[in-house]
Amino acid sequence: MTELPRQLYRADQVRELDRIAIEAYGIPGAVLMERAGRAAFARLRARWPGARHVTVICGVGNNAGDGFVLACLAHEAGLTVTVLQVDDGARLRGDALAAQRRLQAAGVAVQPFAPARLQDADVLVDALFGTGLDRPLAGAWRAAVEVINAAPMPVLALDIPSGLHADTGTVLGAAVRAALTVTFIGLKLGMFLEAGPVCCGEILYDDLGVPAAVFERVQPAGFR
Numbered sequence: 001m002t003e004l005p006r007q008l009y010r011a012d013q014v015r016e017l018d019r020i021a022i023e024a025y026g027i028p029g030a031v032l033m034e035r036a037g038r039a040a041f042a043r044l045r046a047r048w049p050g051a052r053h054v055t056v057i058c059g060v061g062n063n064a065g066d067g068f069v070l071a072c073l074a075h076e077a078g079l080t081v082t083v084l085q086v087d088d089g090a091r092l093r094g095d096a097l098a099a100q101r102r103l104q105a106a107g108v109a110v111q112p113f114a115p116a117r118l119q120d121a122d123v124l125v126d127a128l129f130g131t132g133l134d135r136p137l138a139g140a141w142r143a144a145v146e147v148i149n150a151a152p153m154p155v156l157a158l159d160i161p162s163g164l165h166a167d168t169g170t171v172l173g174a175a176v177r178a179a180l181t182v183t184f185i186g187l188k189l190g191m192f193l194e195a196g197p198v199c200c201g202e203i204l205y206d207d208l209g210v211p212a213a214v215f216e217r218v219q220p221a222g223f224r
């Protein structure tokens with residue numbers, strides 16, 4: 001975990017940083033996902049050392065994958081772990097699907113999201129959407145964010161609070177209000193604009209071990 005950098009990026013630029021790290025430096029996406037889950041879990045324990053029950057709410061992309069990795073680590077650390085999926089998960093693929101299967105092999109069930117399933121949690125983890133959010137939340141997705149925001153427990157958001165536009169900081173339908181956001185590889189412009197600061201809460205950053213040379217290949221969109 002390193003200090004907050006000054007560079008700010010758009011979502012497409014962070015995806016470009018991911019791509020360069022994977023393709024030009026041979027860091028598998030699954031390794032980045034493992035490091036993301038591990039970094040976020042370490043920060044969860046540091047912020048809420050007394051937490052005994054963690055509930056991870058997952059979407060259907062790689063942000064969910066980060067959540068599955070965190071859930072597995074929490075389970076291995078002896079915490080009570082509840083994993084909820086808002087969609088039927090049929091769209092899961094690649095690294096995220098592999099992470100979900102590892103979690104299930106470790107004995108943690110993935111259940112459909114339901115408000116009643118949030119109770120008893122000490123901390124909620126927002127693994128619904130990250131930089132792949134590309135349209136306003138609607139239906140069950142929006143309802144889930146509203147239930148999360150109405151719940152009494154603190155929220156740790158993975159990479160960016162779900163519903164927050166990574167480039168503009170606008171709320172796309174609804175956005176998670178997190179106590180802590182652990183963001184990966186690049187700080188997003190939107191975290192510091194409009195609703196960004198309120199939705200992110202405290203921001204912590206992890207470069208996921210991406211070599212400094214990778215960052216020289218993408219011109220930041222701004223500086224904080």
Ligand SMILES: NC(=O)C1=CN([C@@H]2O[C@H](COP(=O)(O)OP(=O)(O)OC[C@H]3O[C@@H](n4cnc5c(N)ncnc54)[C@H](O)[C@@H]3O)[C@@H](O)[C@H]2O)[C@@H](O)CC1
Nearest residue numbers: 018029032033061062063129130131132133134135136159
């Ligand atoms: N190798 C990588 O690319 C890495 C990605 N990481 C994680 O992956 C995230 C990006 O993952 P993805 O690009 O898979 O996307 P997300 O996981 O952010 O979004 C999941 C999917 O939701 C769908 N979606 C978008 N807006 C929606 C809406 N309003 N309603 C319903 N569905 C919607 C899209 O089809 C998208 O693919 C990052 O934020 C980060 O958390 C990290 O693990 C670092 C490594």
Ligand SMILES: [K+]
Nearest residue numbers: 126129160162
């Ligand atoms: K998120």
